[in-house]
Structure formats: C-alpha cells, structure tokens
Amino acid sequence: MQFSPLIEELIQALRCLPGVGPKSAQRMALHLLERDRQGGQRLSSVLARAMEQVGHCKNCRTLTEEDLCRICSSGRRNQNVLCVVETPADMLALEQSGVYDGRYFVLLGHLSPLEGIGPEDLGFDELLQRLKDEPVDEVILATNPTLEGETTAQYLVELLAGLPLKVTHLAHGIPLGGELEFIDGGTLSRAFAGRLGFATRKDSDG
Amino acid sequence: MQFSPLIEELIQALRCLPGVGPKSAQRMALHLLERDRQGGQRLSSVLARAMEQVGHCKNCRTLTEEDLCRICSSGRRNQNVLCVVETPADMLALEQSGVYDGRYFVLLGHLSPLEGIGPEDLGFDELLQRLKDEPVDEVILATNPTLEGETTAQYLVELLAGLPLKVTHLAHGIPLGGELEFIDGGTLSRAFAGRLGFATRKDSDG
Numbered sequence: 001m002q003f004s005p006l007i008e009e010l011i012q013a014l015r016c017l018p019g020v021g022p023k024s025a026q027r028m029a030l031h032l033l034e035r036d037r038q039g040g041q042r043l044s045s046v047l048a049r050a051m052e053q054v055g056h057c058k059n060c061r062t063l064t065e066e067d068l069c070r071i072c073s074s075g076r077r078n079q080n081v082l083c084v085v086e087t088p089a090d091m092l093a094l095e096q097s098g099v100y101d102g103r104y105f106v107l108l109g110h111l112s113p114l115e116g117i118g119p120e121d122l123g124f125d126e127l128l129q130r131l132k133d134e135p136v137d138e139v140i141l142a143t144n145p146t147l148e149g150e151t152t153a154q155y156l157v158e159l160l161a162g163l164p165l166k167v168t169h170l171a172h173g174i175p176l177g178g179e180l181e182f183i184d185g186g187t188l189s190r191a192f193a194g195r196l197g198f199a200t201r202k203d204s205d206g
Numbered sequence: 207m208q209f210s211p212l213i214e215e216l217i218q219a220l221r222c223l224p225g226v227g228p229k230s231a232q233r234m235a236l237h238l239l240e241r242d243r244q245g246g247q248r249l250s251s252v253l254a255r256a257m258e259q260v261g262h263c264k265n266c267r268t269l270t271e272e273d274l275c276r277i278c279s280s281g282r283r284n285q286n287v288l289c290v291v292e293t294p295a296d297m298l299a300l301e302q303s304g305v306y307d308g309r310y311f312v313l314l315g316h317l318s319p320l321e322g323i324g325p326e327d328l329g330f331d332e333l334l335q336r337l338k339d340e341p342v343d344e345v346i347l348a349t350n351p352t353l354e355g356e357t358t359a360q361y362l363v364e365l366l367a368g369l370p371l372k373v374t375h376l377a378h379g380i381p382l383g384g385e386l387e388f389i390d391g392g393t394l395s396r397a398f399a400g401r402l403g404f405a406t407r408k409d410s411d412g
Contacts, residue, residue: 006260007271010253028225033269043223050215
C-alpha cells in the first residue's frame with residue numbers, strides 16, 4: 001500500500017530537492033498536507049515565479065530576476081578589482097565576509113570535460129570583454145580548491161597572461177579555528193610551503 | 207548583501223518544509239535555479255494541486271484526494287477489526303509491515319489540552335458512529351507510546367468501555383535488533399513486567 005496517487009506524486013516531486021530522500025520527502029508532504037497548506041500554497045506560487053523569472057545578471061552572470069544585480073548596479077563598488085567565483089553561493093560567502101568591495105564575475109560552474117562543460121559554458125568571452133571595457137587592475141581567481149576549481153583557475157591564468165593586469169588567488173593554509181590534527185595532508189603541505197615570518201616589533205615599526 | 211528579492215523570497219518559502227533551516231533552504235533554491243528548473247516547475251504545479259485537492263477519506267479520515275481511500279473502498283479488508291492510529295504515516299507503517307488486514311481510523315493528532323486539541327478534533331463521534339454501523343469485534347488502539355498518545359488511548363478505552371467489543375493495544379517491549387544496553391528504563395520495566403514463558407517442546411506439542 002502507498003498513499004493516494006496525488007500524495008505519491010507530491011512525495012516524488014519533493015525529491016528534486018537536494019538532500020531529500022524518500023523518507024524526508026514523505027515527512028515534508030504529510031507536514032504540508034496536515035499542518036501547513038498555506039505554506040505549501042505560498043511555496044508553490046513563489047517557486048513558479050522564481051523558476052520563470054530568475055535569470056542572470058547581464059554583467060556578472062549571477063542569478064537575479066533583474067537585468068543587473070545589485071552589486072553590478074551599485075556605484076560604490078571598486079571598479080579596479082574583479083573577483084571570479086564559481087557560483088552565486090560563493091559570491092554570497094565572500095560578500096558576507098565583508099572583506100571585498102570590488103565586483104564579481106560568476107562562472108556558474110567549472111571546467112569539466114567529463115560533464116561536457118567547456119570554456120564557452122563558463123562565459124570566458126564575456127569575461128575578456130569586461131576586462132577590455134572596464135578599468136580592471138587585478139583579477140582575483142576565487143574558484144574552489146578542488147581539482148576542477150584549480151584546473152579552471154589555471155586555464156584562466158593562461159588566458160589572461162597577455163593582459164596588463166595582476167592575476168591573484170586566495171591564500172591556502174590552515175583555516176582559523178582548525179586543529180592541526182584534523183587537517184588533511186595536502187592543506188598542511190601547502191601551509192608549510194607558504195609559511196610566513198612573525199611580524200616583530202621592529203618589522204611593524206619600520 | 208543578500209540574493210535578489212525573488213530568490214530571497216524563494217529561500218524563505220522553502221523554510222516551511224520541516225527540517226529545512228536557512229542554509230539548506232539556500233542550497234535548495236540555488237540547486238533548483240542553477241540546475242533543475244524543470245523539477246522546480248513540476249514541484250510547483252504538483253504542490254498547488256495537492257494543497258487544493260487532497261482532503262480526507264470520508265470513512266477513516268486519512269489524507270486522500272478521493273472520497274474514500276483505497277483501504278476503505280477495498281472489499282478485501284477484514285471488517286471485524288478496526289485499528290486506530292494518530293497519523294496517515296502511522297497507517298502506512300502498519301500497512302508496510304503487512305501484518306494487518308483490517309480497516310483503520312485516523313485521529314489526525316492526539317489529545318493535547320495545551321495545543322487546544324480535544325475529542326471533537328480527533329473525530330471520536332465519527333469513530334463511535336462507525337462502531338455502530340460496522341460489524342467491528344475488536345478495536346486496536348495503535349497510538350504512539352508517548353504521553354499524549356497514551357492519554358488519547360486511555361480516553362478511548364473509557365469511551366468504548368460500554369460497547370460489546372474487545373479493545374486492545376500493541377505490545378510494548380524490547381524492539382527486535384535492539385541492544386539492552388541502549389534501551390531506556392521505561393521500556394525495560396515494561397518488558398520485565400510483561401515477560402513471557404518460553405514455548406517448550408511440550409507446550410508446542412500440546
């Protein structure tokens with residue numbers, strides 16, 4: 001026995017959400033049906049609008065329902081720095097750290113021959129166009145420290161080699177609050193290779 | 207900085223799902239927008255239909271978009287036994303165990319003065335009516351072994367006391383595959399109090 005066809009269809013449809021297996025999908029469907037029809041209706045209508053209306057920022061490719069995202073349309077951002085990230089979530093994480101006041105370019109993925117994702121899918125042409133049109137001095141490659149992310153960064157380094165600008169990447173090393181014991185060997189060897197001197201009184205004075 | 211207004215609205219709307227906090231809601235929204243618009247659209251339309259069309263079985267009160275659920279409309283179920291459960295999910299769990307071939311009555315909750323849930327919300331009148339109309343010999347109270355579930359069962363025991371039928375509850379004890387070490391004291395004392403003799407050769411022979 002199962003639930004009635006429409007309820008089974010709802011449980012099935014909920015499985016399109018990441019991290020939702022059969023048991024959670026059942027729990028979600030029954031929760032909405034038993035206790036929160038209003039929430040379910042609201043979710044349905046917002047979902048329909050979002051799936052239809054959300055597109056990409058014309059300038060940086062992040063997800064937005066507007067023509068230009070807030071960062072690209074803001075006059076207050078530093079136009080001389082451009083940070084390249086893989087996803088809108090990465091962009092949000094950097095924004096939330098509050099450390100960066102420049103602009104972004106969102107690849108919406110990384111190079112992955114296996115999945116058939118090549119340079120044309122990641123908007124490299126648009127990126128080069130922006131570097132021609134805008135007064136950018138430095139490109140920060142903030143792709144993920146994974147095989148695909150690093151490959152993508154390396155490709156970009158070569159692509160941008162001839163241009164009159166500095167290309168940098170985020171520092172690798174031990175994350176704050178991490179315990180050495182639990183940090184993987186790759187990170188440790190990067191942290192060793194990139195070790196820094198302590199700032200002594202003399203250094204900071206002079 | 208946040209995402210654009212419509213994306214923020216979607217993240218907020220996803221939080222109506224049980225077990226979904228701000229981080230998961232963000233992950234779900236971005237997943238649908240970046241990778242599965244079709245799934246999102248399908249979810250939106252199924253949700254809208256389910257929230258509008260799913261009601262309750264006229265006979266047993268379980269969730270269904272039909273007038274009568276499949277069990278109530280089946281001619282093959284034993285009409286002499288009626289099992290009372292709290293939720294449609296409990297009913298499904300019993301069905302999946304394959305141990306029961308009678309019919310059900312779904313309370314859709316349990317007595318809870320604090321939440322303002324009284325006998326009238328749990329369909330006790332409909333239950334009594336069914337017991338008058340149908341040839342039921344035994345009512346199995348399969349409410350949850352929680353304070354509220356047991357209180358509800360106790361209330362029903364008193365309500366059904368005058369009727370010419372047997373009222374039973376599921377056995378309490380040690381779950382199969384459980385290790386004594388990890389079983390709570392309440393369950394252990396119930397299992398002690400209800401201990402059973404081993405079936406010896408002689409017993410089973412006759």
